[in-house]
Amino acid sequence: MKHKKFIFIFILTISISLFVIGCIYNIISGKPLHTNLVYQFLINLPLCIALGFIDFGIIRLVYKKFKIQNNIFRIFVDLTITTFLSVLLSGSINYLLIKDCISFWIILKSSLPIIPWNWIIVFQIEIFLYSLQQTEMEKRLAFIEKEKALYQFEVLKNQxxxxxxxxxxxxxxxxxxxxxxxxxxxxxxxxxxxxxxxxxxxxxxxxxxxxxxxxxxxxxxxxxxxxxxxxxxxxxxxxxxxxxxxxxxxxxxxxxxxxxxxxxxxxxxxxxxxxxxxxxxxxxxxxxxxxxxxxxxxxxxxxxxxxxxxxxxxxxxxxxxxxxxxxxxx
Missing domain, CATH: 3.30.565 (Heat Shock Protein 90)
Structure with missing residues (x-):
């Protein structure tokens, strides 16, 4: 896979930005700063990083295997699959952390905040991949133009x-x-x-x-x-x-x-x-x-x-x- 280094840095940047957003939100909601930071570092930051790589893997899979030409429909498919997996991941973690919770609806409710986080990640990854595609296309077009000019020169020169x-x-x-x-x-x-x-x-x-x-x-x-x-x-x-x-x-x-x-x-x-x-x-x-x-x-x-x-x-x-x-x- 090309651009591995940039992809890793990109996902890490998204994760840290979501981590910062989560910290700000919890501080505004009145939670103590030291408690908030410990909670975010131990739980939310690893979750954001894992979610970022999972989302990226799903989006790459949809790009390669399904080859959907319609961008809107492809993004809809990406959001559907990644939302389901993110809620499943968050729900599993909440189930393990909240020992006294038995109700399925309580677990689901505690997992819902991850959905907008997931959507932010998906949209940023889509924009990032689109940018990479445009760059590759520009390079390929430049290469084609160069090869075309060389071939036409040879043909014209021969004649x-x-x-x-x-x-x-x-x-x-x-x-x-x-x-x-x-x-x-x-x-x-x-x-x-x-x-x-x-x-x-x-x-x-x-x-x-x-x-x-x-x-x-x-x-x-x-x-x-x-x-x-x-x-x-x-x-x-x-x-x-x-x-x-x-x-x-x-x-x-x-x-x-x-x-x-x-x-x-x-x-x-x-x-x-x-x-x-x-x-x-x-x-x-x-x-x-x-x-x-x-x-x-x-x-x-x-x-x-x-x-x-x-x-x-x-x-x-x-x-x-x-x-x-x-x-x-x-």
Whole structure:
């Protein structure tokens, strides 16, 4: 459990504050100071501390096991359970202390003052836990923003690197003389690729439909460049297009396969994209280049992005094939 030290100090502070309140109340009611202090130290202070830890344990249990989303209902459940236990604890202690008391109602009456004490403890614990949750959420959001920015930078850097621009402009220059209509379409697809990267810069996730539309533009550019040496197949039932993925994740896997593998007419690079109801599977035949640095920065970055959503990317590599399985985010 996190923050153990702070939790202990917090509960101890509540207990001492209730102890002080009890002392003031008894002094006002006319009881001698020395008698009051002895009674409070011996009985009420240990009771307050025990009650504080019991209440905290119950509230933590309700938080973890029941996962109640409605805060008002959860607090009501906390108050109900802790009130019953506090009255039971106080009643048991009073029964042991008041030897000549036989009546159940007298024991119950002597135990009732613990109820407002218990409520004060419960409300303070709820406020304390809420504050901790907000702090953790802010830290997590800051971490997500940092990881998102890093991933988007890597994606943008990979796409705007000199090699990509050089190759794209070379292809465009050739098409301008050979086929003006194809050159026009190539230019539109290239602008679509960069527009997507820029418009999704502030987004944590996109729909599969948006991602596939972007991938289609990217694949068109690569098909024009590699022609018959590159074969890409997409198996898509179109049933999962409203599911969510990390922006440019599928494209990055395709780009990775092209970057690290040889593609020739005699040995074309074959990339297969399969979309089922659970995940997206991107696979390619393995024919690695010898001179490409394989630091896998992009893939590791993508793994960190999915880890932020408690999702795991499965990577399978053998002598013939490289496979990456991307889960949906929802």
């Amino acid at each position: 705007i690197n000199p090699h990509f621009l050089f190759n794209s402009l070379n292809v465009l220059a050739s098409l301008t003389y050979q086929d003006a209509e194809k050159a026009n379409l190539f230019t539109k697809k290239l602008s679509t690729v960069y527009r997507y990267l820029l418009t999704t810069h502030g987004q944590l996730k996109v729909t599969l439909k948006e991602e596939l539309s972007f991938v289609d533009s990217y694949l068109y550019l690569e098909h024009i460049r590699f022609e018959d040496t590159l074969s890409i197949n997409i198996e898509d039932s179109k049933k999962e297009h409203n599911r969510f993925v990390i922006p440019a994740s599928i494209q990055m896997l395709v780009e990775n396969a092209i970057k690290h593998n040889i593609s020739t007419k005699s040995s074309p690079l074959v990339i297969h994209i399969c979309i089922n109801d659970e995940m997206i599977i991107v696979s390619n035949n393995l024919q690695l280049r010898n001179y490409v640095t394989r630091n896998e920065t992009g893939l590791k970055n993508l793994q960190r992005q999915y880890a932020l959503y408690n999702k795991h990317i499965e990577i399978i590599k053998n002598d013939k094939e490289f496979i990456v399985k991307l889960p949906f985010l929802d």
